[in-house]
Amino acid sequence: IYKLLAIAWLCHCSLTMRAHADTPTLDWQLLRTISRAPNHFTQGLVYADQQLFESTGRFGQSKIIAYDANTLSIQKQHVLREDVFGEGLTYLNKQLYQSSWKSREMFVYDTDLHPLKTLQISGDSWGLTTDGRSIIMSDGSDTLRFIDPLNGKTVQTLVVMDSSSQRMKDINELEWVDGDILANIWHRDTVLVIDSKTGRVKGQFNFEKL
Numbered sequence: 001i002y003k004l005l006a007i008a009w010l011c012h013c014s015l016t017m018r019a020h021a022d023t024p025t026l027d028w029q030l031l032r033t034i035s036r037a038p039n040h041f042t043q044g045l046v047y048a049d050q051q052l053f054e055s056t057g058r059f060g061q062s063k064i065i066a067y068d069a070n071t072l073s074i075q076k077q078h079v080l081r082e083d084v085f086g087e088g089l090t091y092l093n094k095q096l097y098q099s100s101w102k103s104r105e106m107f108v109y110d111t112d113l114h115p116l117k118t119l120q121i122s123g124d125s126w127g128l129t130t131d132g133r134s135i136i137m138s139d140g141s142d143t144l145r146f147i148d149p150l151n152g153k154t155v156q157t158l159v160v161m162d163s164s165s166q167r168m169k170d171i172n173e174l175e176w177v178d179g180d181i182l183a184n185i186w187h188r189d190t191v192l193v194i195d196s197k198t199g200r201v202k203g204q205f206n207f208e209k210l
Helices: none
Strands: 011-018 025-030 040-048 052-058 061-070 074-079 084-090 095-101 103-111 115-120 128-130 135-139 143-147 156-161 171-177 180-185 190-197 201-206
Touching: 040 095, 052 084, 061 084, 084 135, 103 171, 135 171
Parallel strands: 025 201, 040 084, 084 128, 128 171
Antiparallel strands: 011 025, 040 052, 052 061, 061 074, 084 095, 095 103, 103 115, 128 135, 135 143, 143 156, 171 180, 180 190, 190 201
16 A cells, blocks of 8 residues: 655654765655545645645546545545546646646636646656745656746746756656655656756655655
8 A cells, every 4th residue: 555645744854964876965854644445546646725635647537536634534536537647636726726747727726626727838747846926847857847837838947956056857756845846756766855846856855665
């Protein structure tokens, strides 16, 4: 059973740095685990309106689900079209934004999961988060895009680089924490802490023990 829900909710991440190569490694502590359905290909998790929302992927299986945040019992869900592969999820201005892979669509819902509109976006989407103004989107490359939540247009890009100016590829799921962007690397146990203004990697978490 896949138990880890999201770093932002289940881990207390201390910013005490320890030297590790060129990028400081940050300490973390696991506080709690909760069992959940093992067959969901989780792409995004958001806590909002006293609920936990999940975006799941795979063609023919993608949906957005609302859970009771304490028990993880399903409250409601909305199933996507069979030709849509669900991806990242974020919450902004009392609305949920769910992106997709390949179909270049972003779906907007209220917290009752009523569809409100569909935005057309450029390129594939992997992870989503928000800085409170724009939607920040990854696409598996080294570049993050800041998207206007009203029309889906890209208004800014940010290249992610390490301390030696090497570009960091395979940027996947995103979280916004205290002005920084947390991003995991696809197929690795590493989560990067990215300066949201410069794109520089400030630190990293190693979750290999999980």
